[in-house]
Amino acid sequence: MDINGVNNINTLQSVTQKREKIGVLGVGNLLLSDEGVGVHLIRYLEQHYIMPAEVELYDGGTAGLYLSTFVETCRVLIVVDALAIVAQPGTIRIYYDDEVKAGLLQTNLSPHQVGFLETIELCRLQDREPEQLVVIGICPANIDAGVELSTEIREMLPLLAAEVMKQLSRFGITVASREEVSDA
Numbered sequence: 001m002d003i004n005g006v007n008n009i010n011t012l013q014s015v016t017q018k019r020e021k022i023g024v025l026g027v028g029n030l031l032l033s034d035e036g037v038g039v040h041l042i043r044y045l046e047q048h049y050i051m052p053a054e055v056e057l058y059d060g061g062t063a064g065l066y067l068s069t070f071v072e073t074c075r076v077l078i079v080v081d082a083l084a085i086v087a088q089p090g091t092i093r094i095y096y097d098d099e100v101k102a103g104l105l106q107t108n109l110s111p112h113q114v115g116f117l118e119t120i121e122l123c124r125l126q127d128r129e130p131e132q133l134v135v136i137g138i139c140p141a142n143i144d145a146g147v148e149l150s151t152e153i154r155e156m157l158p159l160l161a162a163e164v165m166k167q168l169s170r171f172g173i174t175v176a177s178r179e180e181v182s183d184a
Contacts, residue, residue, distance in 0.1 A: 019073060019131075023056050023070060023071070024045065026039045026059055030061065042057050048177055050177075088139065091138065095135040097132060
């Protein structure tokens with residue numbers, strides 16, 4: 001409703017009409033080494049792949065609830081983040097809609113952080129969540145102050161990128177690598 005108590009149907013229609021894209025969202029804090037792996041992966045994807053028009057790469061950083069303006073425009077959302085799990089550093093885990101809704105993953109490495117899970121829940125409460133959600137998470141090796149990824153996690157970027165490509169292919173999307181295009 002607007003300030004006059006009238007439903008703003010135009011806003012709802014514009015959000016619904018924009019929901020054709022597939023979003024790849026990288027989140028994390030670049031100042032805490034591996035905690036910023038999602039953002040580093042977005043940069044890696046931009047350097048190594050040519051995305052089709054229906055795929056949007058988005059550096060979400062630590063935007064928290066401000067991510068809702070991007071999230072609500074996605075039909076499919078693939079999120080890449082560091083996971084707060086007890087596992088070998090570099091362990092990659094994939095979570096789908098039902099697992100995310102059931103609360104089976106923990107991404108906030110700081111108790112003061114508002115993360116993308118809260119953003120997804122906010123969009124869900126407004127009936128604006130993506131139809132499909134995939135979370136690709138990786139166990140960090142180092143979350144101390146620093147702007148570089150640890151060697152272990154930096155070496156995992158190609159595998160994380162391959163997992164993003166695998167998930168995109170589930171939705172009928174084929175992506176060309178920049179190498180393939182330059183060799184042609």
